[in-house]
Amino acid sequence: MKRGALDPVVQESTPAIIARKIRDAIARGDFAPGVQLGEAELAKELGVSRGPLREAMQRLTQEGLLVSYRNRGLFVVSMDQDDFRDIYLARSAVEVAAINRVAGTDPEGGAAKLMEAVRAMEAAAATPDGQAITEADMRFHALLVELAGSPRLKKMHDTLLTETQMCLNALKSTYDTADKRISEHKGIAEAISRGDSDLAEKLLAEHMDDALMRLIP
Amino acid sequence: MKRGALDPVVQESTPAIIARKIRDAIARGDFAPGVQLGEAELAKELGVSRGPLREAMQRLTQEGLLVSYRNRGLFVVSMDQDDFRDIYLARSAVEVAAINRVAGTDPEGGAAKLMEAVRAMEAAAATPDGQAITEADMRFHALLVELAGSPRLKKMHDTLLTETQMCLNALKSTYDTADKRISEHKGIAEAISRGDSDLAEKLLAEHMDDALMRLIP
DNA sequence: GGCCCTTCGATTGTCGACAATCCAACTGTA
DNA sequence: TACAGTTGGATTGTCGACAATCGAAGGGCC
Structure with a gap:
């Protein structure tokens, strides 16, 4: 058998x-x-x-x-601005670690899957559903942490993602253009594919700052 | 009133x-x-x-x-070597973020409290109780994350610390000399006090690798 | 009118009991 | 002897009921 x-x-x-x-x-x-x-x-x-x-x-x-x-x-739970900041701080901590892990173990393979997620964002941007691209966006970040292969980082990140959704529901943040949103993710994936974890880390930090700035004016 | x-x-x-x-x-x-x-x-x-x-x-x-x-x-839960690695990976993620936060907001004040924790380790090393220095060690790391002022990082780190204790109980790892153990922590605190988060980050990574190597030969 | 006390309804916190399920030991058969 | 089937004990999963506590409404007093 x-x-x-x-x-x-x-x-x-x-x-x-x-x-x-x-x-x-x-x-x-x-x-x-x-x-x-x-x-x-x-x-x-x-x-x-x-x-x-x-x-x-x-x-x-x-x-x-x-x-x-x-x-x-x-x-x-009801969240204030401190919580918003804290959530994005914690997410950065987890995702930065994921970036380093992916870039250090399987840069090309990981980046390929991430690029697929970027393409899913592009497809979602083409639809009239405004929620679709946000979901694709979060799937990108979820995938990034999954690729790191760490059950603990993944579990921590999952709760952070639901908290992120709560933030978005509370404040209805929106990108002005979907193009920028997509290119930011693409940049991270490309940096990873080149094994340039420092750049990917920096791009992610900026990406997180942007997201936080859209929530808190 | x-x-x-x-x-x-x-x-x-x-x-x-x-x-x-x-x-x-x-x-x-x-x-x-x-x-x-x-x-x-x-x-x-x-x-x-x-x-x-x-x-x-x-x-x-x-x-x-x-x-x-x-x-x-x-x-x-019973843990294997993959879990050991994962715990230290996740701890690194959280503590690196804490280092950057402390070094970026209040390097001197934070480092002063960390140096106090190092002195507590020295005091513990002077006692015959072998458990005391380990507890002081973990308090250093707990303090580091507390100083970051992030409730979410702190909560995540707390569970990781209890899991770390489980590892130590399972494998009874020991430093050969307490001096090295203390100087590693002191180096991290000093790097933070100078605002040199890159160095502190690097020292922490080595510190974590050392700890993991003592657990997994 | 404003404040304090009391009463009432509703919700939570806790417990004991019953049903469902599983594991281990035993029995019977080839 | 090895294997399938059965039985029994013990543990978990679930439920309904009771006690404790709280918030709000009502009444009385200054």
Whole structure:
């Protein structure tokens, strides 16, 4: 019998599933920052009892997406400008590390996949859907960290990305032109392909500064 | 009435307290990697019911300290060499960002506090307790990230530090001489005090490589 | 009118009990 | 002896119910 043909079945736990659903809803903006999440109501809506639901909430609290006030309830975290800055600072830390890792191990292969993501951004820019290019943008950054092959960097980055989405929902930032947005990403990918991690790092820092400046005037 | 004289009382939730206790126990090595944590037993020992306990477990699972196998239970994560490498990679990412932040905002003040932590290491080295210097070592790194003033970097780093402790417990790594260990940290602090973040970054990278090499031969 | 106290409804925090699932040991068969 | 099937004990997953706490509305007092 051929070995390694089958992946072990992973049964996701119920709290993990619930947490994902609520996390996505928060990222989409379906739950506005600051609003309270009533347990009974959510449990009824999801078709589970309060037990598993509360376990899921603890996950999201640990992640920093919810804040808990004892005996009062759980609330979607509301972020101020300091949080915006902090999110982009932390994202820079993670993505810079990813750049160095990719540029130091597989520059060409990694950059090729990143260029594919850039092309996806170009395709998204051609559509009238304004949300599409933002999603493609975030996928670029998610891919960059994935390519680094570090489970811990990836996990940290995932939460940072949902927080980023919350920022964007709150402040509806927009690029004036999609061209600049695309070329910035392309520049990073090209620098990586050349193994020039210093340049890629510098370009990323500028890219992050730009994004932050669009959020905070 | 004078304003701002009182801090708001923060009532830590029960799951948060339980999670901290178990997290500390894991960091200390009281729960060896790979062992199963029975809910009933733990609940009885902590004097709570299984409800809040399970909520705490979800926190630790989200943190990556426990792994959950459905219908089988929760186990302390067991780490291999890839995990060791990944932990030090992620720590480098966070601490490099902290260095740049401290060196870029308050180099002298930050470095002064770091030098204090170095002196604490020297004091610990003078004691026969071999664990003391390791704790002082980790406090140096924790302080470095605290000085960056980023809640997100700090939270990420805290989990990485407990994972680091798990590594050390598993492999009992030791420096041959405490002098080298202290001088490495002193060098980083001095580089920061001069605002030379590039040098500090380079020294930290070497410091991390050294630590990893002592773990993985 | 303004302030404090009390009461009430609603929500959270906690617990015990039941059902579902899994692992290990045992039994029977070829 | 080796293997498939069965049974039993123990643990996890889920639920409903009760107690504790909080915020808001109402009433009384100065």
